[in-house]
Amino acid sequence: MTQNTLEKTSASLLGLGAMGTALARAWLAAGHPLTVWNRTPARSTPLAEEGAKVADSAAEAVAANSLVVVCLLDDASVEEALAGTDLAGRDLVNLTTGTPAQARARAAWAEERGARYLDGGIMAVPPMIGVPEAGGYVLYSGSQDLFDRHRETLGVPAGTVYVGRDAGFAALHDVALLSAMYGMFAGAAHAFALIRKEDIDPASFAPLLADWLAAMAPAVHRTADQLRSGDYTQGVVSSLAMQVAGTPTFLSTAEQQGVSPELLSPYFALMRRRLAEGSGEEDLTGVIDLLIR
DSSP states (O other), rough: OHHHHSSOOOOOEESSHHHHHHHHHHHHHOOEEEEOSSSSSGGGGGHHHOOOOOSSSSHHHHHHSSSSEOOOOOOHHHHHHHHTTTOOOOOOEEEOOOHHHHHHHHHHHHHHHEEEEEEEESOOOOGGGTOOOOOOOOEEEEEEHHHHHHHHHHTTTSSSEOOOOOOTTTHHHHHHHHHHHHHHHHHHHHHHHHHHTTSSSSHHHHHHHHHHHHHHHTHHHHHHHHHHHSTEEEEEEHHHHHHHHHHHHHHHHHHHTOOOOTTHHHHHHHHHHHHHOOTTTTTTTHHHHHOOO
C-alpha cells in the first residue's frame, strides 16, 4: 500500500446495486480504502477482487469507518439496513433516492443516534460515475461542516453541489430537476409521435429537436427572474394571450396526424385558465402559481 493510499479517506459503502457499484469502483480507483456491504453477498465479490474489504453485515461496515455512505433502494431499505447499528460519531451520507420529508426525518433519526448527516441526490446514471467529463454531479444538503470535511472524497465519483442546510433540499432539487426532465421527454415523445407515420427519418429529425430544446432552455432564467420580482410581464417575448391563441393549431395537427394530445392538453388547459384570469400580457410564468395548492 502506497503512502498516497494511506492518506486517502477511508469509507464504508452500504448498497451495491448499479449505482453503488459504480461509486465503489470510483473510490477504489482513486485509492480510497473502502469497506462494502450488500444484502446479496455475491455482488461484493468483484469489488473484493479490486481491493475492497467486504463486511459480513451492515453493522460491521458501519463500525469499520467514520465515513459511511448509504446507497440503497429506498428509505425503508435504509431503515432496515441501519437498524441496530451503532451510528454514534459516524458521518452518515445518504445517497438513497427519497422525498424531502424522508430526508428531513432521516436526518433527525441519525442525529438522535449521535451521527452527523448529509443527504444526497445523484444527478447521474451509473456510466457517468467516475467520468468527470460526463458532467454528472451529486446534490448535497444537511450539515455544511460535514460536507466541507468530506468534499474532496465525495467529489471523486462525481461533481458536488451543496444546496443548503435543510436536509430535504437535495431531494427537493433532485425531484424538481428530474420533473423538468420528464416534461422534456414528454414533449419529445409528442414530437416524435407527430412525424411517426410520415416519410421523415427520426434520426434526421433528432438533431433539429435537440438543438431547438437547447435553444429554449435559457428561458428558465427569465422565468426565475419573473418569479423573484413578481412581475410576469418582465421581458416577455411571446405573451400568454398570443400563445393560447396558437394552441388550436397544435391540437388540430395532432388530430390530423392521429396522435393523442394527452401530453399537451393539461398544460394548454392551465394556459387557458390563466388567461381567463385576465393575464394576457404575461409570460407563461403565471401557470406556476396555478399549480400551487
